[in-house]
Amino acid sequence: MEQLIITCQKNSEEYVDRKLAVYFYGWLVGKLDPEMIDRFHETGVNPLSIYVDEDRKNVRFHLGLLNDEVIEQVRLIFNDENMTTISLESSSQKSFEIIKKESRELTAKELSKRFYVDEAEGWHNVRIVTPMAFKSHGEYRFLPDVRLFLQSLMKKYTYLDEGTEKIDKDLLDELCRHVQISGFRIHSQRYFIHHAYVTGFCGNFILKCSGSQTLKNYLKILLDVGEFTGAGVKTSLGMGAIQLIKKEEKDGKAKG
């Protein structure tokens, strides 16, 4: 599993298009093997997640690459020396000059260590960076729901680990019995995809796990993987990105 972060220059200090991740996905898909993309759409499992964030000067495209096939293809595209610019015809800024490429990896070995050796805390402050929504019984849901959130993370992780999204329902039940939202600060936000929109929520919530150390470790690796995959619907089009807020970061902010 790999995360590739491509930093590009902005032409102005204004906010970029809200739909930039959607346009970027379109651009990237045009460069990937069509047969692979077809397979993603057929199986309903997309091992590619994308989101965009920005500051005044730069915009960053975050790519979560969940299997070796997609890692290899995306590397081929961005390791090419001629790949200096991303051209997105539909966005207001058409051309994005690449000024930095960074990547971080999360290996199966590292995940094993975190699960079997480390002792995770049971407390997590989860930032929802881009609008998150869930689909349940055919309908969109856009309030935080522990079960739908954990179920989505378990599906992503199980896919990564076993190549299938079929999760262990008993384990999900066990997790839901011991994990609660203990605080939140959230707001709803519309996310536009082509001509339609999905309402999601942004902000942050605090998860507390009161279960065994094993359960705490499992929750931690689900969240660690979640930083690469996102959670909920449309994670390949920019929705549902999460970041774990470290305690120090929070304290630092409080002091600032």
Add this chain to the structure above:
Amino acid sequence: MEQLIITCQKNSEEYVDRKLAVYFYGWLVGKLDPEMIDRFHETGVNPLSIYVDEDRKNVRFHLGLLNDEVIEQVRLIFNDENMTTISLESSSQKSFEIIKKESRELTAKELSKRFYVDEAEGWHNVRIVTPMAFKSHGEYRFLPDVRLFLQSLMKKYTYLDEGTEKIDKDLLDELCRHVQISGFRIHSQRYFIHHAYVTGFCGNFILKCSGSQTLKNYLKILLDVGEFTGAGVKTSLGMGAIQLIKKEEKDGKAKG
């Protein structure tokens, strides 16, 4: 149904005790007929709701009085010419000089008119002024839930109208089928009661009703009554106060 707002002077510009409504309830109960209070506690229905808000100079005690008995007793207390100060021993400011008393009424006749004559909109921006929480299957819930919110309002309204909290479940089902939260900006907040606390949420959410005009009118009067009663748990101790934000108010703020 009556709402009495008692404005008092603050000794300093700092925030008042978070538990001020709890202390105020204790003070008020000491002045009310003990037999009536016992009856409230036995039946589990409290026709008295209280919340406190403040600005830099003043603090306001809002009393929602749901039946004639409690209206009469509370009037007796505050119409007394000697009643110029509220003395709360447990709070940091002990003595609150009363500088204004205002009241507004919502009569059965006015409610009838709103239900049978007016044509309510199906859109409402609901501000949650003090932390709101629900109790469901013995557990506290502190994320907005349309069903628990409407159920609580229906109980209050049915009590007012028929003297019982037994609500029409079919009507609640019908309401829930047509009413949705379409947007929100909320955060969790702890509310301290004596030595314990209940976690609730504050902020605002937008309710949309897509049903018949009758259903829209019913929702509107539930919310109108809700401004007097609050919703959820511990409304007599300061929790669960709501205000309907008028469209003009919102636009005005946006312009300002």
